[in-house]
Amino acid sequence: MYNPPVSLAYPASSGPAAREKPLDIRQLFRFLLSNGLLISALTALFVAIAVIYVSITPPTYVSSAQLMLESQKATAADAQRTLAEESLVEGQMEIMKSGGVLTAVVDSMDLSSDAEFQSDHLPIADTVRSMLSDHASTSETAGTTDPSPEDAQDNYTIATLRSRLWIRRVGQSTVIEISAASSDPRKAALIANAVSEQYIAQNVQMKSQAALQSSEWLAQRVANLQEAVFDADRAVMKFQSSGEPGSQFKLTELKSVAETQHRLYETYLQSWSEAKQRISYPVSDATFVSRATVPVAKSQPKSLLLIAFALILGLTAGVVVAIARHFGNRLITSAHRITTEIDVPCIGEVAQANRGKAKQKASQVELLQTGDLAGKPDTREWFDRDMRDLRATLGGLRRSRKANLIGLVGTEAKAGATTLAYNLARLAAASGSKTLLIDASATNPTLSQTFGEGRAVGLMDVLNDPRAYTDFISRVDKRFTILPIGSFRDVTPGERIGSERIAFSFADLKERFDLILVDLPSMPESSDAKSIAPHLDGSLIVARYGRSSFDTLAEIVNALREVGADILGVVLNGSPHRKN
Structure with a gap:
């Protein structure tokens, strides 16, 4: 069953999660609304049992x-x-x-x-x-007959x-x-x-x-x-x-x-x-x-009382089952739970899109721009609003952490890290920042396949040849630049950067651009993120609502921390709710 995101109060941790806001009435309302079908079904079941009992039980x-x-x-x-x-x-x-x-x-x-x-x-x-x-009475009745x-x-x-x-x-x-x-x-x-x-x-x-x-x-x-x-x-x-x-x-x-x-x-x-x-x-x-008189009303069963009790019992059972299912479900359905359970702040949620036949007809560029959105116009509006909120949050982190070189890594192949990286770069460029978007995803080079046609220089080229890097820098004359991955065979960008025998450093790029976003491959598919992330100012982990698990997210966080990567936060992508 598909469940919308829920924010419940979890036990406070010793890290940044301890500063999270406690449960409020809106979070409780969202929890009840998201589990309304389950609670209603159990309530209806208990009430139906009570009605059947009242109907078939002879009056007393x-x-x-x-x-x-x-x-x-x-x-x-x-x-x-x-x-x-x-x-x-x-x-x-x-x-x-x-x-x-x-x-x-x-x-x-x-x-x-x-x-x-x-x-x-x-x-x-x-x-x-x-x-x-x-x-x-056995000894007393031993001599008696049945x-x-x-x-x-x-x-x-x-x-x-x-x-x-x-x-x-x-x-x-x-x-x-x-x-x-x-x-x-x-x-x-x-x-x-x-x-x-x-x-x-x-x-x-x-x-x-x-x-x-x-x-x-x-x-x-x-x-x-x-x-x-x-x-x-x-x-x-x-x-x-x-x-x-x-x-x-x-x-x-x-x-x-x-x-x-x-x-x-x-x-x-x-x-x-x-x-x-x-x-x-x-x-x-x-x-x-x-003396006893003939009663005018039945005493049992008390129909209204039984139905009211069944209603209360059904509601209580529904809420208990919903809470048990929520806390027992290891799939990520709550931004607040990410913060408290993984001890990494969730810096934003991006709305879930309505999908339909229009998605099949959309071009790859349109899909990147809309985050696989299709169908109702207001869906794109929610998505754009969430992206603007995420960009503003990321801007604050950049200023406080002095992080201008940021990587995005997904918990899985379809978490949507590439889409978020592209839209964040596009919004940053639109606000006046000179932005570079680097495709370092060797397992799924979507950016390179979409925008790399006709481009002579790629990431692998500038890593291997100083002249290619100089040529690339000389050609940058726009606010928004995409560096595709380039051609590679046996060695991926992560392996090449991990060797530390490269023609340029990321510090050189930071002098040329206000913001650099790196699209990293998802952790289960490749180890390139572990090789590249330590060379960045920070990394964002993109989790997919209802698909990524807390266990996988925790493994990725631990793996990046082991290599010394700085984790800025987690972004929950594909949230089915429009936040009010």
């Missing part, structure tokens, strides 16, 4: 009922009462989810025959709970019902909320009310059974106390009729025992009466605060 309705438990007596201390209430609420909530209550709900509503609750496997939560408890198919189905139904119930305490009160979920809104309300009613019924039954057991024990205790009362009364009467009324102390003791037995008897008799009353009219510990 939730209805809730509320019960209030009988609070603890206010006579207890506050801390003890709070602790007792928490224990009471927790215990009652567990009873509401117990098998006895849910079995009664299943039987009363005939949920075993309901398709929504018919299943041959446990819900996920119950499955996990069962797996965790299997090991602990349940029948009917019991197994009932167990699955109860487990499914339990997974559709939510029971919680409302705040710190004794109010318990029972919520039930179902694909049928009316059924959800019926289940919530049925669970509440069955819990109340079981609570009443439990209290009735407890009252019955208490009544039976109290009846026996009352009978025993009644015998004790009769015995105490007979003892008093017997002592009074025994003829020993003088022993007042003994009589007082017997009357005290009789009164104590009477009081115990009356107390237990009253408790027995209350227990019999609770048996005949038991009262539950819980009362309805509100």
Whole structure:
């Protein structure tokens, strides 16, 4: 996929890159715009998945009922009462989810025959709970037999019902909320009310059974106390009729025992009466605060919420993938990244041209002048503007570095170094500078093939013969002069200059020209750039947007630095953006 250039903030380096500007909103906007297709595609994918899920998922309705438990007596201390209430609420909530209550709900509503609750496997939560408890219960269930198919189905139904119930305490009160979920809104309300009613019924039954057991024990205790009362009364009467009324102390003791037995008897008799009353009219510990009603809107899935979440998730995933792809991509797509990663300043970007059939019909001179531009007129306008910016930047470097002899070397054969060299020379000459453009590219002598016809003197000639150099200098009478490479066979210009046995030095040319640009062959094709660059005031490396790699650029920078060449900067050619 073709991506426009992106400028993101990279970790600062210790060299000149540390002075680069941080990420601003325009760089972020360019990054998002350049990766808009990827981000939009991932966002659309997540939203489509959410829409499909919402479309195929049956709606779920939730209805809730509320019960209030009988609070603890206010006579207890506050801390003890709070602790007792928490224990009471927790215990009652567990009873509401117990098998006895849910079995009664299943039987009363005939949920075993309901398709929504018919299943041959446990819900996920119950499955996990069962797996965790299997090991602990192995020894206890060793002697039991497997349940029948009917019991197994009932167990699955109860487990499914339990997974559709939510029971919680409302705040710190004794109010318990029972919520039930179902694909049928009316059924959800019926289940919530049925669970509440069955819990109340079981609570009443439990209290009735407890009252019955208490009544039976109290009846026996009352009978025993009644015998004790009769015995105490007979003892008093017997002592009074025994003829020993003088022993007042003994009589007082017997009357005290009789009164104590009477009081115990009356107390237990009253408790027995209350227990019999609770048996005949038991009262539950819980009362309805509100019954469940039929919900008017579905609770799950929440369509708008899911789609909004999918939208946010898709945007986030798209940005993350775009960042990962950007930093993982070793092809050069960012001028700012060149500066920070290679530790060489990127002094300019040149616009990418629209290419079309017109390129095939253009002459070689037109292609050099326009940088392979064809098609829309505004493309040439962007290119000219970028070239003027580059020339101005190069002019500043020339003044600050006193560099008038500059070479241009491409990271690859089609990086566009020749085109940039020609246009820079043409613009410099147009501004009044006496300019010389030298073709030293033995592997691809485009300048020589375009402008060298009919020229008697070439670079190889002036390198080998002092008379050829004198003849060339005598013929220079224009602001813009091109020195073609000339004829060569076994020895290239780089090899000839590297031998240092040449007829002239570049210093001689600097006395004759204000600016000298040397078109060097690309580094992968030839080693001439390494031989010629040390003799120049500086070199510009031309990288191709989306084609040259950072690794290749780093190798070229290191290779030129090893031979002592001064690197002025990098030019990113073929940028698809028009810079604003």
